[in-house]
Amino acid sequence: MTLATEANTQPDTPEAREYNRTKRWLEIGDMAISIGFLVLLLATGWSSTLRDAAIRLSREHYVLQLFYYVLFLSIFSKILGFGLDVYSFRLEHRFNLSNQRLTAWLIDEAKGWLLGLVLATVLCEIIYALIRTSPEHWWIFAWLIFIGMFIFFAQIAPVVLFPLFYKFAPLQNDELRARLVRLGERAGTRVRGVYEWKLSEKSKKANAALTGLGNTRRIILADTLLQNYSTDEIEAVLAHELGHHVHGHIVKSIFVEAAVTLAGFWAANEALRYAIDQQKMFEHLTDFANLPLLVLVSTILSLVLMPALNAYSRFTERQADVYCWKSVPNIAPYVSAMEKLNKQNLSESHPSRLVELLFHSHPPISKRIAAAEEWSKKHRPSLAT
Numbered sequence: 367m368t369l370a371t372e373a374n375t376q377p378d379t380p381e382a383r384e385y386n387r388t389k390r391w392l393e394i395g396d397m398a399i400s401i402g403f404l405v406l407l408l409a410t411g412w413s414s415t416l417r418d419a420a421i422r423l424s425r426e427h428y429v430l431q432l433f434y435y436v437l438f439l440s441i442f443s444k445i446l447g448f449g450l451d452v453y454s455f456r457l458e459h460r461f462n463l464s465n466q467r468l469t470a471w472l473i474d475e476a477k478g479w480l481l482g483l484v485l486a487t488v489l490c491e492i493i494y495a496l497i498r499t500s501p502e503h504w505w506i507f508a509w510l511i512f513i514g515m516f517i518f519f520a521q522i523a524p525v526v527l528f529p530l531f532y533k534f535a536p537l538q539n540d541e542l543r544a545r546l547v548r549l550g551e552r553a554g555t556r557v558r559g560v561y562e563w564k565l566s567e568k569s570k571k572a573n574a575a576l577t578g579l580g581n582t583r584r585i586i587l588a589d590t591l592l593q594n595y596s597t598d599e600i601e602a603v604l605a606h607e608l609g610h611h612v613h614g615h616i617v618k619s620i621f622v623e624a625a626v627t628l629a630g631f632w633a634a635n636e637a638l639r640y641a642i643d644q645q646k647m648f649e650h651l652t653d654f655a656n657l658p659l660l661v662l663v664s665t666i667l668s669l670v671l672m673p674a675l676n677a678y679s680r681f682t683e684r685q686a687d688v689y690c691w692k693s694v695p696n697i698a699p700y701v702s703a704m705e706k707l708n709k710q711n712l713s714e715s716h717p718s719r720l721v722e723l724l725f726h727s728h729p730p731i732s733k734r735i736a737a738a739e740e741w742s743k744k745h746r747p748s749l750a751t
C-alpha cells in the first residue's frame with residue numbers, strides 16, 4: 367500500500383453512514399410494501415373485486431376495463447408508498463443534499479406517476495391483447511415487443527423523458543469540448559453531444575452519465591459538477607463516460623435486459639398457468655385480475671437477480687475506469703474528482719462487503735481510487751508518488 371492509498375481510505379463519516387443506511391432501509395421498505403400489496407391483492411381476492419369494479423365502469427369494453435384496473439392498482443400502490451416517498455424527500459433535506467421545494471417535488475411526483483401509468487397501461491394492453499390472440503406463445507411475443515419498447519425508450523429518453531424533469535443545454539465550455547474531441551479521436555469514435563444537465567435546481571449532488579442510443583447518444587454533465595470541478599477533473603469524468611461508450615455498455619445492457627425479461631415472461635407464464643390449472647385462482651389467462659401475479663413474479667425475479675446485475679454493473683464501471691486512466695495524462699484528477707464526488711454526494715466509500723454485493727451498482731470509491739493507484743504504479747511508474 368502506498369501512502370496515498372492509505373490517506374484515501376479514511377473511514378466514512380457518521381453522517382454518510384447514517385444517510386446511506388437510511389436510504390437502504392427505505393429501498394427495502396419500498397420493496398416490501400410492493401410485494402406485500404401484490405400478495406394481499408391475490409390472497410384476499412381484492413384483485414377480483416377491483417376487476418369487477420373496472421368491468422362495471424366500462425361494461426363490455428375490454429381495453430377500457432383493463433385501463434381502469436391498471437389505474438386502480440396504480441393509485442393504490444402510490445398511496446401505499448407515498449409515506450416512504452415523503453420520507454425520502456425529507457431525508458435529502460435533512461442531510462442538506464436537496465434544493466427542491468415541496469411543491470416542485472410534488473409536481474415531479476405527479477409527473478412520474480402519470481408517466482408510469484401511461485407506460486404500464488400501454489404494456490398491459492399489449493400483454494393482454496397478446497394473451498387473447500395467442501394464449502400459447504403470448505410471452506414470447508410480449509418479450510419481443512417489450513425489448514422493442516425498451517430500445518425505443520432508451521433512444522428517446524434524453525430528448526423526451528429526461529426533459530420532463532430536468533433542463534438540458536449543449537455544453538458551452540470550449541476548452542472542455544476541445545478536450546472531449548481529442549479524447550474521442552484517441553478512442554477512434556465521435557461523441558455526438560455533451561449537454562449540461564441543470565441538476566442544481568433540485569439537488570446539491572453531482573453526477574454524469576452516458577445516455578441515449580444512435581443519434582440521441584450523448585454525455586450529460588451536471589451543472590453542479592461543471593461549477594465545482596477543475597477542467598482536468600471534468601475531463602477524467604468525461605473519459606470515464608467515454609469508456610462506457612467505447613465498451614458498448616448501453617448495447618450490452620440491452621442484451622442483459624433482454625435475457626432477464628425473457629426469463630421473467632417465461633416464469634410469469636408458468637406461474638399464471640399453475641395458478642389457473644392447479645390452484646383454480648383464475649378461470650382464464652385473459653382474466654386481468656391475474657396481473658398482480660405477473661407483476662409479483664417479475665418483481666421477485668428482479669430481486670433475486672439484483673446482486674448479479676449489480677456485479678455486472680460494477681464490472682462495467684471498472685472497465686470504464688480503466689479506460690479513463692489510460693486516456694488521461696495522469697490519474698491525479700481522477701482521484702480528486704472521485705474524492706469530491708464522494709463528499710458532495712455523501713456516498714459510502716467503505717460499505718460492508720455484503721452491502722456492496724447486494725446494493726452497489728458502482729464499486730465503492732475507496733476501491734476505485736486504490737485500483738487507480740495500483741494501475742498507475744504498474745503502467746506509469748515514472749509518475750508514482
Ligand SMILES: [Zn+2]
Pocket residue numbers: 606607610683686
Ligand atoms: Zn460509470
